[in-house]
Amino acid sequence: MAAAARPRRSAATRAAILAAARDRFAADGYERATIRAIARDAGIDPSMVMRYYGNKAGLFAAASEIEVHAPDLTHVPRDEAAARLVRHFLERWECDETLTAMMRVGVTNEAGAERMRGVFAEQIEPVLAAVCPVPEEAPTRAALVASQILGMALCRYVLHVPPAVGLTHDEVVAWLAPTIQRYLTAEHP
């Protein structure tokens, strides 16, 4: 018991804070998610949040690190790329509420919007550019793809529009994939 005698729980505490922050930001958005509530959820004192993350903005920045993990489409048959993409985002969205948090904050907070633009530019655009016939059209095509995928996520996971919620994964894929496919590879209209 020389070195690790006293349990240093800082790592665990940090993780608990982050998890609670993601929950709260996802559920309430930036303004209504209070440090106090996050600390209560994490079972620690509000001042610990400040100690570890400086301030509320810093906490959000840490809690909203997004890894979209967009699938590599270069080795997918061209006519299956869109379906693969749609299914990926459905599953991604449903297993990680950070995406909902990012949406909630991105809509009401300029820093959040900037973060979403960053995710788009660094994680979405490059993946789609890899399968885009004309490179200089990639940003536009990626924005179109994003508009449809984010729009479905908005209706389904944030606004809870009943007919959008009621669709199965297969139905969403069947409806959206042809759209995405066209945005990806169809001739510029």
Place this chain on the structure above:
Amino acid sequence: MAAAARPRRSAATRAAILAAARDRFAADGYERATIRAIARDAGIDPSMVMRYYGNKAGLFAAASEIEVHAPDLTHVPRDEAAARLVRHFLERWECDETLTAMMRVGVTNEAGAERMRGVFAEQIEPVLAAVCPVPEEAPTRAALVASQILGMALCRYVLHVPPAVGLTHDEVVAWLAPTIQRYLTAEHP
């Protein structure tokens, strides 16, 4: 000087409050748009807002009365309906910031989300149902249409994703209309 002697400015004040509220809700969302700031913009005292609208929720309810004015599609050639719809919403969105306010609030506030679902059910669904071949498919098709239109509005007017902002009206219509047209009338996949 019997009846209307003293200038009763209540109507003008009410209108000024509403206009300022729409601005603030659109710019800041529900939580950050304060009654004090709205009153300052309107050039009156904060207590007037309370007097006229009871509380903040009442003010938002009044400020977010939405009339989408979706065009009647029953007399439009079937293959032009989608383009008409897309162009209508582009123009509508750019001339009335209430729509942006509704989006900002709908994403972070349950009352706002309920209002958006109401607009969808009462103003969007019926218009699309009128041109939907199979009536019972109307809600699903309307939700798909909404997902694409709201998604583009989100990227373009709220998140300001550069490639989405850079598109002209004609380009947006050219890209989105075939999508909407398929959601409206194509055979259920």
Place this chain on the structure above:
DNA sequence: GTCTATAATTCGATAGAC
């Protein structure tokens, strides 16, 4: 490393004078 206590703001809402 954790918590108590509190400073400094800011907000929604109310009471009442004019």
Place this chain on the structure above:
DNA sequence: GTCTATCGAATTATAGAC
């Protein structure tokens, strides 16, 4: 009909004890 004054509650953030 409009404004002044203010209450009570909630927030972020800090200082410091243990």
